[in-house]
Amino acid sequence: MATIYQVSELAGVSLATVSRVMNGGTRVSEKTREKVTKAMETLNYRPSSIARSLASNCSNSVGILVSELHGPIYGEMMSGIEKQLRTAGKHVIIAAGHSDAASEKDGIEFLIDRNCDALILHVEAVSDEYLIELATTKYAFILINRYIPQIADNCISLNNRRGGYLATKALLENGHRDIAYISGPLWKMDANDRYLGHQEALSEFGIACNEALLSEGNFQEEGGNECMLALLDTKIAFSAVVCANDEMAAGAMQAARDRGLAVPNDISVMGFDNVLLARYMYPKLSTVNYPVQDMGKMAASWILKNIYQANQPDISHVFEPELVWRDSVISL
Amino acid sequence: MATIYQVSELAGVSLATVSRVMNGGTRVSEKTREKVTKAMETLNYRPSSIARSLASNCSNSVGILVSELHGPIYGEMMSGIEKQLRTAGKHVIIAAGHSDAASEKDGIEFLIDRNCDALILHVEAVSDEYLIELATTKYAFILINRYIPQIADNCISLNNRRGGYLATKALLENGHRDIAYISGPLWKMDANDRYLGHQEALSEFGIACNEALLSEGNFQEEGGNECMLALLDTKIAFSAVVCANDEMAAGAMQAARDRGLAVPNDISVMGFDNVLLARYMYPKLSTVNYPVQDMGKMAASWILKNIYQANQPDISHVFEPELVWRDSVISL
DNA sequence: AACATCAATGTAAGCGCTTTCATTTGGTTT
DNA sequence: AAACCAAATGAAAGCGCTTACATTGATGTT
Numbered sequence: 096m097a098t099i100y101q102v103s104e105l106a107g108v109s110l111a112t113v114s115r116v117m118n119g120g121t122r123v124s125e126k127t128r129e130k131v132t133k134a135m136e137t138l139n140y141r142p143s144s145i146a147r148s149l150a151s152n153c154s155n156s157v158g159i160l161v162s163e164l165h166g167p168i169y170g171e172m173m174s175g176i177e178k179q180l181r182t183a184g185k186h187v188i189i190a191a192g193h194s195d196a197a198s199e200k201d202g203i204e205f206l207i208d209r210n211c212d213a214l215i216l217h218v219e220a221v222s223d224e225y226l227i228e229l230a231t232t233k234y235a236f237i238l239i240n241r242y243i244p245q246i247a248d249n250c251i252s253l254n255n256r257r258g259g260y261l262a263t264k265a266l267l268e269n270g271h272r273d274i275a276y277i278s279g280p281l282w283k284m285d286a287n288d289r290y291l292g293h294q295e296a297l298s299e300f301g302i303a304c305n306e307a308l309l310s311e312g313n314f315q316e317e318g319g320n321e322c323m324l325a326l327l328d329t330k331i332a333f334s335a336v337v338c339a340n341d342e343m344a345a346g347a348m349q350a351a352r353d354r355g356l357a358v359p360n361d362i363s364v365m366g367f368d369n370v371l372l373a374r375y376m377y378p379k380l381s382t383v384n385y386p387v388q389d390m391g392k393m394a395a396s397w398i399l400k401n402i403y404q405a406n407q408p409d410i411s412h413v414f415e416p417e418l419v420w421r422d423s424v425i426s427l
Numbered sequence: 428m429a430t431i432y433q434v435s436e437l438a439g440v441s442l443a444t445v446s447r448v449m450n451g452g453t454r455v456s457e458k459t460r461e462k463v464t465k466a467m468e469t470l471n472y473r474p475s476s477i478a479r480s481l482a483s484n485c486s487n488s489v490g491i492l493v494s495e496l497h498g499p500i501y502g503e504m505m506s507g508i509e510k511q512l513r514t515a516g517k518h519v520i521i522a523a524g525h526s527d528a529a530s531e532k533d534g535i536e537f538l539i540d541r542n543c544d545a546l547i548l549h550v551e552a553v554s555d556e557y558l559i560e561l562a563t564t565k566y567a568f569i570l571i572n573r574y575i576p577q578i579a580d581n582c583i584s585l586n587n588r589r590g591g592y593l594a595t596k597a598l599l600e601n602g603h604r605d606i607a608y609i610s611g612p613l614w615k616m617d618a619n620d621r622y623l624g625h626q627e628a629l630s631e632f633g634i635a636c637n638e639a640l641l642s643e644g645n646f647q648e649e650g651g652n653e654c655m656l657a658l659l660d661t662k663i664a665f666s667a668v669v670c671a672n673d674e675m676a677a678g679a680m681q682a683a684r685d686r687g688l689a690v691p692n693d694i695s696v697m698g699f700d701n702v703l704l705a706r707y708m709y710p711k712l713s714t715v716n717y718p719v720q721d722m723g724k725m726a727a728s729w730i731l732k733n734i735y736q737a738n739q740p741d742i743s744h745v746f747e748p749e750l751v752w753r754d755s756v757i758s759l
Numbered sequence: 760a761a762c763a764t765c766a767a768t769g770t771a772a773g774c775g776c777t778t779t780c781a782t783t784t785g786g787t788t789t
Numbered sequence: 790a791a792a793c794c795a796a797a798t799g800a801a802a803g804c805g806c807t808t809a810c811a812t813t814g815a816t817g818t819t
Contacts, residue, residue, distance in 0.1 A: 098805055109769045114807060124767060145486060145542050146805035148477045149774050156520075164509055165502030165720075167703075174496040177523055186541050188488075188518050191509055209518050210477050316707070345707045352709075371499075375648070375677045377684075377709040388497075430775055441799045446777060456797060478775030481804050 097138035106134035117142060148210070156186050157398055158206030159215040162194045167341075167370035168387055169217070172239065175391025176215060183399050185212075196220040207234060213402045215239060215394045219283060235402055237394045240285065240387075242413075251394050251412055255285045258383045258416035259292025259339075262365045265381070265418050266335045267300045270427030271363060273333040275308040277322040277343050286314070289339050289367060307331055312343050319346025327354055334427060335363035341373045344380055348423070363424040378422035386414055429470035438466035449474060480542070488518050489730055490538030491547040494526045499673075499702035500719055501549070504571065507723025508547060515731050517544075528552040539566060545734045547571060547726045551615060567734055569726045572617065572719075574745075583726050583744055587617045590715045590748035591624025591671075594697045597713070597750050598667045599632045602759030603695065605665040607640040609654040609675050618646070621671050621699060639663055644675050651678025659686055666759060667695035673705045676712055680755070695756040710754035718746055 103113045108127055115121045116131045123131075134140075148154040159176060161169040177187050188209055192199035199221045206214055214236035218226075223243050230236065230246045242252040266274055276293050279286030294304045310325050312318035319338055323346065326336065338344035344366035348358050356362050358378060366373055366382035373380040393411055400407040435445045440459055447453045448463045455463075466472075480486045491508060493501040509519050520541055524531035531553045538546055546568035550558075555575050562568065562578045574584040598606055608625050611618030626636050642657050644650035651670055655678065658668065670676035676698035680690050688694050690710060698705055698714035705712040725743055732739040 100805075110806080111770080111808075112768060115768090118807085122766065127767080141540060143481075143542060143805055144540060145477055145480045146774090147807075149475075149481050149776085150805075150807040152774070152807095154477060163502075164506040165703075170495075170497030170502045173521070174523065177496055177521060181522060181537065186520050186522075186537070189505070189509060189521050190513060190518075191506065205513065205518070208473060208476060210475060342707075348709070371497075372704040372707050375674075375704050376707055377680070432775075442776080443778075443800080444798060447798090450777085454796065459797080475775050478804090479777075481806085482775075482777040484777095484804070 097140045106131045154210045158188045158211035160202045161217045171388045172391040175388035176395045179395035213398045255288035256292040259289035260296045263293045263296035271335040275333040275336040277338045279314040279339040316342045316346040319343025320350045323347035323350035337365040341366040359425040381421045381424040384417045429472040438463045486542045490520045490543035492534045493549045503720045504723040507720035508727045511727035587620035588624040591621035592628045595625045595628035603667040607665040607668040609670045611646040611671040648674045648678040651675025652682045655679035655682035669697040673698040673700045691757040713753045713756040716749045
């Protein structure tokens with residue numbers, strides 16, 4: 096591996112000059128720039144990103160922590176982030192947090208120890224306080240899918256409440272009046288917001304929210320299944336169920352079928368997130384779109400702008416969901 | 428940020444000693460080890476991974492290039508890799524190759540420029556020659572899901588042929604005799620191998636392979652859909668179709684339904700890969716399991732063993748697929 | 760012609776570690 | 790008590806860059 100030293104020697108200039116032509120910025124005469132460039136090519140010179148990092152105190156790396164590397168949401172998110180960041184010559188170091196507080200902290204520490212210039216965090220278990228402290232005292236990061244008022248500028252989130260509202264409103268507008276709800280764990284803010292939106296839509300249509308028609312799930316297929324069964328067991332009639340995410344909707348559909356109910360004819364099902372599999376389900380799932388890839392891109396932009404002083408369009412901190420109409424809901 | 432220098436000062440020892448206690452290995456008296464450890468804690472010392480990398484000529488990072496960060500397969504794969512590598516204190520830098528030769532080369536260069544100690548590559552467009560040259564002259568890497576005889580030790584792949592064989596054999600054993608096949612792009616080795624397995628099973632049962640019942644798709648849902656339509660249009664009767672991956676199976680099922688055929692009663696559908704969505708489809712898809720997460724882990728082990736001299740169990744280079752029996756196939 | 764100015768280039772001091780080699784230390788041996 | 794030895798420690802030279810500051814040499818000014 097050729098070093099900058101050998102380049103400088105071959106080109107007959109000083110180290111500083113080589114460094115200058117590498118980094119573009121400062122003025123170097125056209126003649127020497129050419130000499131140096133040619134020397135670099137001859138030697139097939141590759142600057143050592145590590146040495147640069149040490150000398151410049153900037154690693155050009157950003158860490159990203161997601162709950163799981165698999166799973167429908169995270170892939171999209173990382174995809175958006177990577178695209179944006181690689182274009183800018185930054186690289187992405189990944190780690191998984193597994194939705195567990197200790198493990199999430201671990202992941203954050205790990206990334207910090209890796210000298211990332213900044214972090215993109217999708218964490219759900221770690222406390223607000225921890226994050227607030229991290230933000231104010233130590234490290235640059237942006238939070239995806241979470242909103243903490245005290246550090247609002249570090250947050251990029253979805254308007255979950257509006258999403259919940261849209262889902263239920265769509266059902267309402269199509270004649271449904273008895274609507275069950277399968278929520279995520281209500282201690283999670285997004286789950287809670289989505290449910291709030293549901294209530295809002297109901298009350299807008301003058302319908303009392305029947306607590307008996309709420310079942311709290313775990314955001315997973317099997318939870319959706321169980322909740323649906325529980326709902327059916329109440330013997331309270333309902334013509335539609337809205338699920339706080341698509342996986343649970345899949346489980347709910349399955350449960351309905353197992354009880355001999357047809358979707359959507361006997362019961363309409365609404366999802367949330369619009370993950371890939373929503374399109375693959377049968378019937379295709381009506382759901383609410385969560386523009387997670389765009390949000391990933393935006394997070395990357397935030398970092399480019401705030402950490403690397405790059406020009407970037409304005410940052411949106413809250414994204415709006417949209418209804419996606421497919422086949423799992425009928426009009427009454 | 429405290430540096431090693433401050434630690435050495437506070438502990439009253441030399442830099443070298445601090446370095447020694449950090450790196451465990453060499454002998455340091457218990458007393459000084461304690462002094463140093465305490466000093467580190469007091470100062471909340473974090474070694475700079477960058478400085479260490481520069482000095483030790485080892486970045487402790489491994490680059491991973493996948494076709495897409497989203498998509499059902501890659502998430503699982505990265506998940507396996509990350510788990511394994513992080514446990515060993517290595518970090519993972521990701522990049523996407525987008526199944527395009529130029530873009531894949533780009534990604535590889537990018538990762539090399541990032542001073543990765545080794546690479547894990549899931550590439551499909553780049554040529555064998557390029558990879559052979561890379562392997563022999565320049566860089567350490569392991570290939571996932573690809574087999575190149577000349578550099579077999581750098582490859583971890585699935586026995587695709589056997590998978591194809593298993594899929595068709597299962598159908599055969601359940602009484603199906605007229606079996607259509609929707610393949611992936613046959614220039615891709617995995618697609619071709621799967622098809623070869625299909626033929627093998629047929630001939631084992633003494634059935635001639637009818638070329639008219641082969642339709643070449645693109646490994647995507649919409650391709651599966653089109654192929655199925657084409658197959659149906661031939662008017663040749665068949666009671667089952669095996670698809671070279673699950674996405675195409677989803678498309679095929681959709682197409683069958685659009686033509687008024689029930690799955691599995693009128694037609695059985697077999698997939699391949701056992702991606703997450705196979706479980707979510709309706710009916711649940713019978714398929715062939717592709718243990719991609721384990722393969723990711725194995726790739727990581729290979730690197731740990733070969734690059735970092737860690738103790739690791741023996742490396743398997745080819746993984747065996749297994750049949751997953753679900754609801755999309757009936758017995759005749 | 761003497762001087763100020765400024766772009767182009769060079770010098771050298773780090774950045775925070777690892778590692779080789781030399782030195783010190785304290786316990787054993789005789 | 791002298792001599793010896795291994796274990797513990799220290800000194801210092803890098804690793805391959807960036808960058809503040811110094812130097813050089815054209816050019817323009819008076």
